[in-house]
Amino acid sequence: MLQSTAINTNGNATGVAEGTKQGTTGQAEKMDTNGMSPETGTSSQEQSANSVINIKGLSLTFETNDGPVHALSDIDLTINQGDFVSFIGPSGCGKTTLLRAVADLEQPTGGELWVNGVSAQQARLNRDYGYVFQAPALYPWRTIAGNISLPLEVMGIPKSERQDRIARNMELVNLSGFDKKYPWQLSGGMQQRASIARALSFDPELLLMDEPFGALDEIVRDHLNEQLLRLWDKTDKTVLFVTHSIPEAVFLSSKIVVMSPRPGRIYDVIDCNLPRDRGLDIREAPEFLEIAHRVREGLKEGHSYDD
């Protein structure tokens, strides 16, 4: 597979038309930033040199008492180093399940899944990604600083460096000065920011974020969107980001994956290469609104398609 086809959709939906448009912009300048290649000899020969996530024909079925639930069905997706990919779609369309499969928290029932050229399990054991859950899930017996320090302790990072990183990441999410507080003494928004700092603390190349800003108010959300965009721009991390908000998806992403439910599948992939140094005001620009419109249409069609 060639590098230019950065993202594949499953061929059964309208999204197939996008294949030609993809990869024409924004890919070239990113190519040189990473000399990274997949780990040797582990993955399929088809991977492009800078792909981080390769998914082919992935499906995942939960066996429940009420019969099987097809949470994911025949997903094809390639995500390159430095991509910011948003997943959007109605509840129950498998966004969380897809992220969890990438994180090796769910086992696919079919298809292939490679992360950094190795299996999802190996990638997890390599500590290749940081995961931000939908709920903050901070440990109540640890202070905020203690919570951010948790992955660092598990990974055996020495104390002095831990303190550096805790301070840096708390500043990044505007929590400086709250290090000695306990999670239950902070608002929900602050807790979620702490959980983001925790995922960033060990500086993973790949970030998996499941509706991280879902519970936050508009102003905090805007602020964190900007911070996240700066961080991504600066560090060239690869981000998989689940959201319910169309403006958020368009503002942050280089690719938007529109999903539809029952069975969960990819309905459309929309390229979204707004200038990298964009600010919040781009949300009024015509090209922004145009993309947002396409996402909205995709969501509508994907939904009615199902009924």
Next chain:
Amino acid sequence: MISFRQSLAILSGVLSILALFFPLGELNGEAVSLWSDSGLTAFAIVSMLASVAVLLNRLKGLKADLVLVILPHVGAWMLLSRLDVADQHLASGFWCLVVSSWLMAWLLVDQLSAKKTKTPTAKRFYSIVVPVLFGVWLLLLWELVVRGLQIPTVLLPPPSMIGARFMASTDILWADFQQTFLKAVLIGYILGCGSAFIIAILIDRSPFLQRGLLPIGNLVSALPIIGVAPIMVMWFGFDWHSKAAVVIIMTFFPMLVNTVAGLSITSSIEKDMMKTYAASYWQSLIKLRLPSALPFVFNALKINSTLAMIGAIVAEFFGTPIVGMGFRISTEVGRMNVDMVWAEIAVAALAGTAFYGIMVVIERACTFWHPSFRSSR
């Protein structure tokens, strides 16, 4: 509409008046009237006046505190010193005054608990004073009733007698305490709780062992201690070792069951998080599962502190060297030395309460983060 406070005051006032007309008791076949005792007469009149002042809402604030602190306690002290004015048991006039001063003390407690305290120290002060007052009055009434009605001491000795026995036999009590509490209870408790905790962690990875051990645990914890104790005495001899063994048996399974339950309560998202860090089994045990199991562990520690006391004392009924709290209780009952029995009971109650209290303090320090304690920080 009269308030609760006012109705207490009315009752207390009426009883003070009645006391003026009823006899205190009989001495040499003649009724002793209150009027012959100027101190008690004065007390009855003053407490009647105080009741009226409370009823009319004239007695408030610091003045009310002062009057209610002094009056009922002076009254109680006078009543205690008049316990032998009659040769038979005391009569209605005396009891009117007892109840009247008790109601007055109740008024004081009511007043103190209603106080809106500002500083935490003041809050703490009142939270100590009220139960202390309660305890003091319990003892006062116990003393007055038992001695005033001349209840036989084998049935119930007055607290003063128990106190005197306590003070006179501190060396025996200390030896018993050492034998029963410091040896059997503490050693059994530490071994029982400690081994159960370790075994809970060892069987944590084996659902098979858990399924097998927990029902056996329920069975053993249902065994009557009366059946187990003699067997332990046969196995481990008369000294404290057999009592510690009983304590181990009693404390082991509550701890095992609670720790196993505590280790299983971590939410899936918390465990998933550890998984994303590729944490080892031991890392996630120490950093996640043990801390979240702590509330369960402390629950067992508190239950076991009580069980251990009961176990060690009762086990001594089945054979001991001639020392120990259970031994003392069983032999002194046989000799009708009930005051000594009660002194031992007092030691057991004090030790048990202190033991439990220490566990509560440690629990608070370790699980301050738990929703049930958060407000206190």
